Amino acid sequence: MHHAPAVRRKKLGSELRRLRDAAGVTSGEAARLVGWHQSKVSRIETGRSGIKPTDLTLLLDAYGVRDPGLRALLAALSGADAADYDAGETEGAGSGVRRGWWNAYRDLLPPAYRDFISLEAEAVRARTLETTVVPGLLQTEAYAREVTRTTLGGRVPPERIEELVEVRVARQRVLRAEAPMELDVVLDEAVLRREVGGPEVMREQLRRLAEQGRQPHVRLQVLPFVSGVHIGVTGPFVIFSFPRIADLDVVVLDHLTSSLYLEGQDELRVYSAAFDTLRAHALSYEESLAFIATAGEGG
Structure with missing residues (x-):
C-alpha cells in the first residue's frame, strides 16, 4: 500500500523536510543526490504526492538517516509494507519485535490490515x-x-x-x-x-x-x-x-x-x-x- 491518507502524507512530508534541513541539504541538492527533479521533492514534502518505498529509502540514505526504528516508522507512515523498504536492520532499537513479520501472510491479509499491523507495530x-x-x-x-x-x-x-x-x-x-x-x-x-x-x-x-x-x-x-x-x-x-x-x-x-x-x-x-x-x-x-x-x- 503506497498511497497513504492525505493527512499522513503531509506529516511524512514535513518530517522528510525536517530531516533534509538537519542534514544541511537544500531541496535542489536532494533532488540531484537521488536523480530526481526538484519538483518531485517539493511535492513529497508538501504532501501533494505519496512516496514509494524505494524512493523513501533513497531519500533517507541521502540524508544520512541510519536509525532503523525511525526508518521503519517513516515507512509505516507512508503506508508501505515492511517487505517493500529497507529499514537498515530487521529489529527496532530495543523493541524486541521483528519488523515486517506480517509479510509472511501477504497472500492472506488485505493491504488495509497489513497497514493497520504496521502502524500498531511502530x-x-x-x-x-x-x-x-x-x-x-x-x-x-x-x-x-x-x-x-x-x-x-x-x-x-x-x-x-x-x-x-x-x-x-x-x-x-x-x-x-x-x-x-x-x-x-x-x-x-x-x-x-x-x-x-x-x-x-x-x-x-x-x-x-x-x-x-x-x-x-x-x-x-x-x-x-x-x-x-x-x-x-x-x-x-x-x-x-x-x-x-x-x-x-x-x-x-x-x-x-x-x-x-x-x-x-x-x-x-x-x-x-x-x-x-x-x-x-x-x-x-x-x-x-x-x-x-x-x-x-x-x-
Missing part, C-alpha cells in the same frame, strides 16, 4: 474502546479463533482461519517486547457478558484479561451498564501514538472489510477527549479487575 501507545469483543491484543487463541470463524461466515477454508488466528496472536508481541507498547483499554460491559465460543473459552478469556490488566503497561477499565448511554455507543476505535515524530497520532475505525483513518487535528482532539470522558465514567483499574473476576465466576 506505536508506543494505543488507546482503544471496545464495545463488542475483546481487543485483538488481549484475545486468547481460542477466543480469537471463534471471533474469526464467526465474522468470516465460512468465506475462507479452515486452514486460512488458523493462519488468521496466528496473525492475531503474533500481533500480541508488541505487549511482550523489551519496550512494550503502553495499552489503555476501555471495555463496555457487553464485551464481558457476550459469550464467545462457550463457557470455558470465556472463562479462559476473562482470566487472560485479568492477568494482562495487572501488567504495568496495560491499563484496563470497564464501563458498566449502569453508566447508561455513553459517547462510545457509536462504535469502537483505536488511537495510536508514535515515537520521534510530534503530532502523529492517528485514529483507526476498524470495519469488517476496511479501516478508516482519521488524522486531522480536530478529529484527534475529539476522539482523545471522548476517550478521556469514557475513562472518567468507567470503573477504576482495581474495580475493573474485580468486576472481570466476578464476570469470570458467572456473576
Whole structure:
C-alpha cells in the first residue's frame, strides 16, 4: 500500500523536510543526490504526492538517516509494507519485535490490515474502546479463533482461519517486547457478558484479561451498564501514538472489510477527549479487575 491518507502524507512530508534541513541539504541538492527533479521533492514534502518505498529509502540514505526504528516508522507512515523498504536492520532499537513479520501472510491479509499491523507495530501507545469483543491484543487463541470463524461466515477454508488466528496472536508481541507498547483499554460491559465460543473459552478469556490488566503497561477499565448511554455507543476505535515524530497520532475505525483513518487535528482532539470522558465514567483499574473476576465466576 503506497498511497497513504492525505493527512499522513503531509506529516511524512514535513518530517522528510525536517530531516533534509538537519542534514544541511537544500531541496535542489536532494533532488540531484537521488536523480530526481526538484519538483518531485517539493511535492513529497508538501504532501501533494505519496512516496514509494524505494524512493523513501533513497531519500533517507541521502540524508544520512541510519536509525532503523525511525526508518521503519517513516515507512509505516507512508503506508508501505515492511517487505517493500529497507529499514537498515530487521529489529527496532530495543523493541524486541521483528519488523515486517506480517509479510509472511501477504497472500492472506488485505493491504488495509497489513497497514493497520504496521502502524500498531511502530506505536508506543494505543488507546482503544471496545464495545463488542475483546481487543485483538488481549484475545486468547481460542477466543480469537471463534471471533474469526464467526465474522468470516465460512468465506475462507479452515486452514486460512488458523493462519488468521496466528496473525492475531503474533500481533500480541508488541505487549511482550523489551519496550512494550503502553495499552489503555476501555471495555463496555457487553464485551464481558457476550459469550464467545462457550463457557470455558470465556472463562479462559476473562482470566487472560485479568492477568494482562495487572501488567504495568496495560491499563484496563470497564464501563458498566449502569453508566447508561455513553459517547462510545457509536462504535469502537483505536488511537495510536508514535515515537520521534510530534503530532502523529492517528485514529483507526476498524470495519469488517476496511479501516478508516482519521488524522486531522480536530478529529484527534475529539476522539482523545471522548476517550478521556469514557475513562472518567468507567470503573477504576482495581474495580475493573474485580468486576472481570466476578464476570469470570458467572456473576
